[in-house]
Amino acid sequence: MSVQFIDAKRAAELIEDHTTVAIDGFIGFCLADDILGEIEERFKKEQHPRDLSVVNVAGLGGDGQHRGINHFAHKGLMRRFLCSNLSLAPKLYPLIMENAFPTFMMPQGVLSHMMRAIASHKPGVISQVGMKTFVDPRIDGGRVNDAAKESGENVVELIQLRNKEYLFYPTFPLDVAIIKGSIADTKGNISVEKEALHLEQFEMAAAARNCGGIVMVQVDKVVEHGEIHPQMVTVPATLVDYVIVGKPENTGQHFIGDGKPIPSWCGDEKVQLDHLEPLPFDIHKVICRRSILELRQGDFINLGIGIPMGVSELLNEEGLIEKISSSIESGVTGGVPAPGIATGAAYNPQAILKQPDIFDFYDGGGIDFAALGAAEIDMHGNVNVSKFAGKVTGPGGFINITQGAKTVCFLGTFTAGKSDIRIENGRLNIVKDGPYIKFKKDVEHITFSGHYSREKGTQKAFYITERAVFTLTEDGLTLIEIAPGADLETDVLEKMEFRPAIAPDLKTMDDKLFHPQLMGLEL
Known part of the structure; x- marks a missing residue:
């Protein structure tokens, strides 16, 4: 059948009850929000479509308020949910915790390869x-x-191949794929040339088509056939059933601020990186600085959200950004990663790869250095970022990245909650500490396995805070450095639920970390 051009309301009407729907996107990028919004409106009016089995590869939080998967936060709309991340889906959290539907999570790279x-x-x-x-x-x-635990459904199995253990993630049929492109031509060929990311639009469309399902694509505009260069076509018309031109407020490159496209993110222009604001001199900067001491010239790196995003800005400050190759699990390599909910994009990217392709490289051990956050750390070196404080944020690409990296640094403050920690005259002054302990006897959720890391025997793992640095040894978490001005007993050991191993040559953290001027680093 030839491609049909319809509006988002009609697209929502085509989705039947009890179907499996795959939705592409990365936070607020490549997000078909017009279609998702019309599905929500139809459900509120008609209670249809209902009992959908929904799968999305990356987090679909949109703007962190109303967009993306937040549109699906209605009892009855979903009967099952499979994803990797929910960090910007506040409307969905209560339904998951109330067991409104079984919720399963997989590593982001696995879901990308699943398509x-x-x-x-x-x-x-x-x-x-x-x-x-x-x-x-x-x-x-x-x-x-609990709904997932009581469902009797298994989304992963343990198997053995050639006397080695593996995880097997079974495939499932797709009825509908909802993806986003920049431009469609009048025959239905799709280009993503103005998007900040190139995800798995082709793979998801091919999956739905080969399952006998339908493919819906939201785009910003339509041009005459022949106006898109063949090398710019990501999804050919033969895989597309319906094209929907989004409204200006519900389409575009992203949903951040005024929503105007950032030409640098898709490679249409270069910005002067030295004009970016330097990081303020505080404990977060100290943490990022310490992690850079584990970097080597030419390293291929990945940085997580939150404090680790400062590593790229710091490398830029120190004039070292060209000495390494940065990457983001969205597939963007090179440049300076964008901060906040713009995570996934980069200023001046060198390449924008497809997400499943970058995860192939990650899973094979291609990352030399990774810096990521940590909500909880335990005595075994396990790290939790996926379920804590009553929220299920999910792992995203964290598991792929941390398992595959040769050196992994977990960055975060030593305690959580409101604190007053100053750097004065090159020393740490803990005026008021955070009220919540992050170093637990056992983490609530294992997102990084210290045991598996030690078992591999090829990975270096560091846990870096403003006052103490730990590494992973056969003795578990081991303290190797302490900040000037911090007291070992009162500021470190008494603020942990367990007593770590302590290196016999316990060192003081590098003095340069605690002064505002540039460190003059060389990799």
């Missing part, structure tokens, strides 16, 4: 990614609420 596996009718994805984390069926099997 290729479905498209090629493979039985599933076989990987060691997720071993000995909450995804492992010997722990939680990716189930993140």
